[in-house]
Amino acid sequence: MKKEFRVLMLEDNAGDAELIGRELAKIGFAFTIKRVETKGGFLSALKEFKPEMVLSDYNLPDFDGLSALAATKAECPDALFIFVSGAIGEERAIEALKSGATDYVLKDRLSRFVPAVERALQEIIQRDAGNKMQENLQVGEERFRAFMDNSPAVAFLKTHEGRYVYANKPFEVRFNLTRTDWLGKTDFEFWPAQMAKHLQENDQIVLASSRSVKSTESIPTPDGGLRSWLVFKFPVIDSGESPLIGGMAVDMTDQKRLETQLKQVVGELSRLNGELDRKNEDLKKLDKLKSEFISTVSHELRTPMAIMRESIAQVMDRLCGEVTALQQQRLHMSLSNIDRLRHIIDNLLDISKFESRKVELRKEWVDLPGLVKEVEFSFEEQFKSKCLQLRYSFSKNKIEVNADKDNLIQVFMNLISNAIKFTDRGYVEIFIGENEKEIECRVTDTGCGIRVEDLPKIFNKFEQFGRPDDPGKKGTGLGLCICKEIIKLHHGEIWVESRLGHGTTFTFTLPKLSIRELFEENLSRYLQNCSKETDCLSIIIFEIHNFHTIHQKLGLKMESLQEKFVRSIEQYLQLQAGEIIHNSRFILVILPGMSKENISIISDRIHQTLDDLLSKKHFGNKIKLTIKTAEYPQGGNNAQELLEKTDLI
Amino acid sequence: MKKILVIDDDPQIVDLIKSRLKANNYEVITALDGKEGLEKTKEEFPHLIILDIAMPRMDGYTFVLELRKDEKLKGLPVIILTAKDKMKELFGMEGLSHYLIKPFIAYELLKKVKELLENEQFCS
Numbered sequence: 001m002k003k004e005f006r007v008l009m010l011e012d013n014a015g016d017a018e019l020i021g022r023e024l025a026k027i028g029f030a031f032t033i034k035r036v037e038t039k040g041g042f043l044s045a046l047k048e049f050k051p052e053m054v055l056s057d058y059n060l061p062d063f064d065g066l067s068a069l070a071a072t073k074a075e076c077p078d079a080l081f082i083f084v085s086g087a088i089g090e091e092r093a094i095e096a097l098k099s100g101a102t103d104y105v106l107k108d109r110l111s112r113f114v115p116a117v118e119r120a121l122q123e124i125i126q127r128d129a130g131n132k133m134q135e136n137l138q139v140g141e142e143r144f145r146a147f148m149d150n151s152p153a154v155a156f157l158k159t160h161e162g163r164y165v166y167a168n169k170p171f172e173v174r175f176n177l178t179r180t181d182w183l184g185k186t187d188f189e190f191w192p193a194q195m196a197k198h199l200q201e202n203d204q205i206v207l208a209s210s211r212s213v214k215s216t217e218s219i220p221t222p223d224g225g226l227r228s229w230l231v232f233k234f235p236v237i238d239s240g241e242s243p244l245i246g247g248m249a250v251d252m253t254d255q256k257r258l259e260t261q262l263k264q265v266v267g268e269l270s271r272l273n274g275e276l277d278r279k280n281e282d283l284k285k286l287d288k289l290k291s292e293f294i295s296t297v298s299h300e301l302r303t304p305m306a307i308m309r310e311s312i313a314q315v316m317d318r319l320c321g322e323v324t325a326l327q328q329q330r331l332h333m334s335l336s337n338i339d340r341l342r343h344i345i346d347n348l349l350d351i352s353k354f355e356s357r358k359v360e361l362r363k364e365w366v367d368l369p370g371l372v373k374e375v376e377f378s379f380e381e382q383f384k385s386k387c388l389q390l391r392y393s394f395s396k397n398k399i400e401v402n403a404d405k406d407n408l409i410q411v412f413m414n415l416i417s418n419a420i421k422f423t424d425r426g427y428v429e430i431f432i433g434e435n436e437k438e439i440e441c442r443v444t445d446t447g448c449g450i451r452v453e454d455l456p457k458i459f460n461k462f463e464q465f466g467r468p469d470d471p472g473k474k475g476t477g478l479g480l481c482i483c484k485e486i487i488k489l490h491h492g493e494i495w496v497e498s499r500l501g502h503g504t505t506f507t508f509t510l511p512k513l514s515i516r517e518l519f520e521e522n523l524s525r526y527l528q529n530c531s532k533e534t535d536c537l538s539i540i541i542f543e544i545h546n547f548h549t550i551h552q553k554l555g556l557k558m559e560s561l562q563e564k565f566v567r568s569i570e571q572y573l574q575l576q577a578g579e580i581i582h583n584s585r586f587i588l589v590i591l592p593g594m595s596k597e598n599i600s601i602i603s604d605r606i607h608q609t610l611d612d613l614l615s616k617k618h619f620g621n622k623i624k625l626t627i628k629t630a631e632y633p634q635g636g637n638n639a640q641e642l643l644e645k646t647d648l649i
Numbered sequence: 650m651k652k653i654l655v656i657d658d659d660p661q662i663v664d665l666i667k668s669r670l671k672a673n674n675y676e677v678i679t680a681l682d683g684k685e686g687l688e689k690t691k692e693e694f695p696h697l698i699i700l701d702i703a704m705p706r707m708d709g710y711t712f713v714l715e716l717r718k719d720e721k722l723k724g725l726p727v728i729i730l731t732a733k734d735k736m737k738e739l740f741g742m743e744g745l746s747h748y749l750i751k752p753f754i755a756y757e758l759l760k761k762v763k764e765l766l767e768n769e770q771f772c773s
Contacts, residue, residue, distance in 0.1 A: 125707040135700060286704070299732045300732075302750070302751040302752060303662065303732055303734035303751055305751065306732075306751035306752035306753060307659070307661050307662060307665060308752075309752040309754075310662075310665040310666075310669065310753070310755060311665060312670060313754075313755050314665065314668060314672075317668070317672075317755070319668060319672050338752065342752055374683075433773055619733075
């Protein structure tokens with residue numbers, strides 16, 4: 001919006017006023033004009049109208065121009081004052097201008113009026129702009145000061161001769177200086193000479209290179225200490241002839257101290273780590289020594305035990321002549337204790353193997369009901385002699401799990417022999433069932449039960465409860481501990497429930513792995529020992545096409561066919577190393593050391609062998625096999641990637 | 650009468666097995682290490698060998714390897730009788746030897762011997 005200038009006209013002659021008004025209209029500005037004729041009117045207009053420009057007649061009946069000028073200066077000091085008058089004479093004109101009038105124009109020469117007013121208005125505009133700038137500048141400088149004085153950093157400005165021309169509050173506070181200490185002074189006047197010299201050398205570098213320089217300085221504190229400052233100095237080039245030197249400095253003492261502390265801590269940590277590594281190494285050695293010791297001692301004991309056992313057995317079998325009944329009884333006692341000793345040694349060896357994690361599971365598909373019936377055979381005598389019943393409860397006739405068969409036999413043997421040992425009447429029941437995720441096995445007896453306080457200790461090493469009198473039947477205190485280790489190795493769980501006087505149930509679970517998980521687990525085991533640079537390994541996966549349809553038609557025949565597949569692959573490969581893992585649908589063949597170049601030939605041959613087998617069995621056009629291969633390391637870095645490569649599972 | 654060679658570096662074990670086998674009507678010859686055992690095998694052609702593993706001069710494992718190299722002897726049944734259970738896998742893979750761990754039980758040993766000799770008879 002265009003500015004409207006407020007103009008106060010002091011003029012008692014209406015004709016002159018109109019004339020002046022007309023002249024004003026020629027100027028390209030908007031005006032609000034107020035005309036007054038008397039002193040009273042003028043004074044009150046000054047107060048209320050606040051004119052920016054006064055056009056005043058010089059001679060008025062009750063008022064003279066100079067008084068009007070004086071009143072204006074008093075009331076509106078910024079207002080411009082132009083006399084528009086009849087002849088006033090040179091002397092008066094000069095007096096008027098001296099008193100502060102902006103200009104004067106004679107009424108008979110109004111042609112001067114327009115340029116005079118225009119000049120005056122420009123003056124107002126410029127003055128306003130100037131005021132604004134001044135104001136802005138003031139605000140800016142205040143802000144700048146506040147910014148610098150509140151900054152945590154020390155800041156300063158020096159001339160090229162090294163004289164301080166500016167320093168912020170922190171500079172004064174941190175270095176304990178007042179304005180008079182530094183203003184116009186050099187470093188030599190308030191720092192020790194050597195330090196001042198050093199600081200000025202830095203200044204010279206800044207000036208010579210026209211670049212900023214970073215340095216770390218130790219600067220004394222008022223209390224005699226030293227603090228460490230990170231200092232940036234830089235050339236400041238303004239309108240002056242020589243560049244100035246600007247500087248900012250941050251107190252780094254605390255960070256430095258933390259850094260030193262951190263370094264110490266890190267050093268200490270790595271020392272402790274080294275110590276820990278050494279101790280760990282020692283422990284490993286000790287552990288190995290322990291395992292070796294148990295192993296050596298156990299083996300060394302076996303031969304003398306064999307000699308003792310066979311000697312006694314031969315006497316008992318009357319190979320060395322007649323034996324009395326009492327002698328026979330004593331010999332029997334010795335023999336059963338030797339057997340017990342052997343049992344302890346076997347268990348000790350197992351435990352030491354489990355504890356040193358040396359056990360490698362030899363997993364295969366194990367039918368649990370079938371396995372239990374195999375185990376039953378060893379206990380037949382004991383069930384008969386104690387008149388105990390053996391009951392089975394299987395949710396299905398065939399329940400398969402991929403596990404180490406010998407290990408599972410050991411678990412069942414231990415649990416069943418415990419059950420018989422602590423049961424005098426009633427039965428021992430073996431339950432095997434499965435759900436989607438796991439297989440659950442239970443061995444329940446109607447024996448004496450276990451006291452509540454003993455239950456938590458039941459799986460501990462060498463814990464024995466309710467020892468029977470016959471030494472041959474005494475346990476080793478290791479059986480349940482071994483069971484727990486075996487189940488743990490199979491990623492299952494084992495627990496016990498018991499009621500004193502009523503009986504005990506041991507339950508263990510074995511997770512069911514999906515075929516994918518099974519393949520991954522086995523493949524990972526092989527890949528663990530492979531190094532990318534020197535080793536290779538290949539896998540072949542066979543899948544029976546349209547498995548579900550075929551399986552429905554063939555049922556159990558399908559599984560025996562699959563067994564035949566596996567056997568002929570085994571035969572073909574004469575597997576010296578590697579492994580075949582399968583279920584009724586998929587077969588995975590792991591071939592360590594087999595390179596990418598050879599695998600396609602091998603897999604083709606196997607495919608051919610299996611096709612031959614199929615046509616021999618007259619399945620040639622009914623059953624089709626899909627075959628895929630993958631190679632390490634080209635096809636993937638881990639089991640997951642390799643299996644994904646085959647795209648079958 | 651079937652001839653059995655017992656190879657073990659412990660003379661007491663050799664003695665005991667010898668009397669047990671003799672009592673069961675076998676002819677028994679003995680050797681105290683693998684080298685001697687190999688010589689006796691070649692001289693006397695036993696029907697079956699009972700073999701220890703850890704022995705001086707030639708151990709049981711090397712003995713079996715040597716035996717398998719000889720066309721005439723490689724079919725001989727061997728029962729490993731040892732204190733070392735970790736060799737089980739190794740010999741198990743050979744598929745030809747049978748394995749018993751000390752302290753052995755006499756009737757188990759006899760059962761195995763009988764079984765193998767009957768088989769052998771069947772084969773030949």
